[in-house]
Amino acid sequence: MELHDVWFVLIAVLWTGYFFLEGFDFGVGVLTRLLGRDRRERRVLINTIGPVWDGNEVWLLTAVGATFAAFPDWYATLLSGFYLPLLLILVCLILRGLAFEYRAKRPEERWQTNWERAIFWCSLLPAFLWGMAFANIVRGVAIDAGKEYTGGLLDLVNPYALLGGATTLVLFTFHGAVFTALKTVGGIRVRARALAVRLGSAAAVLAVVFLGWTQLDRGDAATLVALAVAAGALLAAVRAIAAGREGWSFAFSGATVVAVVALLFLALYPNVMPSTLHPDWSLTVSNSSSSDYTLTIMTWLAALATPLVLLYQGWTYWVFRKRIGTQHIADDASPQEPART
Structure with a gap:
């Protein structure tokens, strides 16, 4: 396997990690309007991801940076061709970060409600886009x-792109509902379970159509295996959450996200951006990559830095592993209230 193939796999892993973590992150953001009945419950939902949302976005920064360094032609064509959608995603991520940080800086209901709406829309739009x-x-x-x-x-x-957007939006929201059930107690937990069952059923329908379309258009034996894993994991996640086994359900919903992203990258390889004008004009792992020297230096740096990042992020999730509920929320927010609480 050549170094450019290795880096294609590594970039696929980075995107997989991003969608696994930011997927439930986006899902919880969407649920702040669908599941939270009042300010106190919306604060509980925000608190479930408060300590980790910014760490989840590190995976996006790393994936984009790795693409720039390892496949500069892919990076240039992607960002120029998809400029407006990616700009909208970037604006949403910036506003979403501001909303998490500034929502609790003032106690007025209107102030906090407006920022909570920003969290909702700036979670929904990137999940779709x-x-x-x-x-x-x-x-x-x-x-x-x-x-x-x-x-x-x-x-x-x-139509194919719109179906892909609808699939990721519903799948991420399901992933977020399962995470909410795993991280909360009381009425929110019960309602999150019930909503997760409905979202999982909708995600299963969309995923079957979208992944089946992908399989028929660009699939092979490897993508068929990924499709089977995605379908099996999603059904297992729905059954587990219906039985009240949130931990298993979250593991299976995460496996679904991993399998879906793996299928897309397997269907893409050895291309990184296929051309619809002529097959010879497609960007591939070989004609869009950096030099072997650059890729070698990057490989050594990745081998040194990646374990540290994984250990730090794992430690963060361990520290903030406890469930929370409305009883853990103070009656009124104050300007001195810490961000993300």
Whole structure:
């Protein structure tokens, strides 16, 4: 296996980690309006991800940075062709971070409600747009012989991409509902279980159609295995949450996200961005990668830094592992209240 193949796998792993962690993160953000009945319950939901949301986004920064360094042509074509959707995602992530930090700085209900709405919309839109983006990457876009994207914004809005966006949105919200049930006590926990069953059923329908379409269009034996794993894990997650086994359900919902992302990257390889204009103009792992020297240096750096990042993030989740409920929330927020509480 060549170094550019290794880095394709590593980038796939980084995106998988990002969607596994930020997936339930986005899901909880969406649930602040769907599940939280009042300010106190919405604060409970926000507190479940308060200590970890920013750490989850490190995976995105690392994935984008690794793409820039290992596959500069892929990075350039992707960011130029998908400029507006990615810009909207970036704006949402910035506003979402501000909402987490500033929501509790003032006690007024209007102030906190507006920031909570920002958390909702800035969780919903990226969850949808990431699915659209990756669906278009797998499907292929208009790339010419000069590795330039020649399509327009409307070319990215197609039935397959819209289905991909709907699938990731519902799947992430289901993942977030399972995480909420795992991290809370009382009425929120009970309602999160019930909502997770309904969301899981909807996610199963969307995933079967989207992944089946992908399999028919670009699939092989490896993607078929990933499809089977995704379907089995999703059904197991729904059954586990219906039985009140939140830990197993979260493990299975996470496995579903991993299998879905793996299927997309397996369907993509050896391309990184297929061209719909001519197969020879597609960006591949070989014609869009950096030099072997660059990839070698990156490999050594990744081998040294990755274990430290994993240990630190694992320690964070361990420290904040306890369940919370409305009884842990103070009556009124104050300007001195710490962020993300």
